Amino acid sequence: MRISVAVITYNWPAALARVLRALAAQSELPHEVIVTDDGSQPATRELLERIAADYPVRLVHLWQPDDGARMSRARNRAIAAAQGDYVILLDGDMVAEPHFVADHRAFARRGCFVQGSRVLTDAALTRRLLEGVALPGFFGRGIERRRHTLRLPWLARWYARPGTKQRGIKSCNMAFWRDDLLRLNGFNEAMTGWGREDTELALRAFHAGLLRRELRFSALATHLYHPTRKHVVDNPNDRIVDETRTYRLLRCERGVEQHLGEFADPPPDLRALAAQPS
Structure with a gap:
């Protein structure tokens, strides 16, 4: 099973550098x-x-042009370009613990997608993390949801029983089989601006018969602090979520399939470009 990690980013290279070092x-x-x-x-x-x-x-x-927040489109392009059988979705401000990929592999199961968790940090700790300090432990200062610092695979297996829980969906740490994402047509690109595209995708996954595995105490990641846009009033994306739920939709009209042609030939590996003489 080949694993692709799709990291979404926007204008925070310092955070991205820490995320990429953790994945390496x-x-x-x-x-x-x-x-x-x-x-x-x-x-x-x-x-x-x-x-x-x-x-x-x-x-x-x-890279796609900056035309407002188009997270669905960005993630769909990564799904289309992925060479892996399994796609881990990770935000560009989520620093993975060293067993993150191995844990995701261990909990991948056909007929399911995986919802991971995160440790939240405050601004002061985030500054130190960007300077290179180690990820916080359970007793670390400047964190919330400190239980998510604990890697306990035996307990993780208990939490990971498949189900259809809808609360707590967040694409900052989430994983799907790529062929399931193609069957669902990926993220709904009618949804722009902040949030809810992950919930809408999960609903369609449930309608298609997929189950959710809750991945706690494994696949740990630490979220770097930034001001939240969570409390959006009258978010138009909520209406799309309601339509998906009401009509039990399986596929979105504007999704990943429109990008498959672009990546029929895999995009270049930056390592090969870096090795070319200047």
Whole structure:
């Protein structure tokens, strides 16, 4: 089983650098890391070109023009470009614990998708993490949801019993079989702006017969602090979620299939580009 990690980013290269270093230090490396970029300035590309020179796995950069928050489109392009059988979705401000990829592999099961968790950090700790300090432990300062610092695989297996729980869906740490994502047509690109595209995808997955495995106490990741946009009033994406739930939709009209042609030939590995003479 080849694993692709799809990291979405937007104009925060310092956080992305920490995220990519964590993925490069995994106990089990993924097949590839795809950075899908929702319109960042050139500093992000420059960072990736520097990192690529000695990166241990295939490293891809997909960029789309900055036309507002188009997270669904960015993630769909990564899904279309992925060479892996299994796709881990990770935000560009989520720093993975060293067993993150191995744990996701251990909990992958046909007929299911996986919902991971995260530790929340405050601004002061985030500054220190970006300077290179180690990830916080259970007794660390500046964190919330500290239970998510604990890696307890035996307890994780108990939590991971398949079900259809709808609360707590978040694509910052989530994983699907790629062929399931293609069957669902990926994320709904009618949804732009902040949030709810992950909930809408999960609902369609449930309607298609997939079950959710709750991944706690494994596949740990630490979320770097930034101001939240969570409390959006009268979010139009909520109406799309309601329609999906009411009509038990399985596929979205505007999804990943429109990007498959673009990536019929795999996008280049930045390591190969870095090795070319200037």
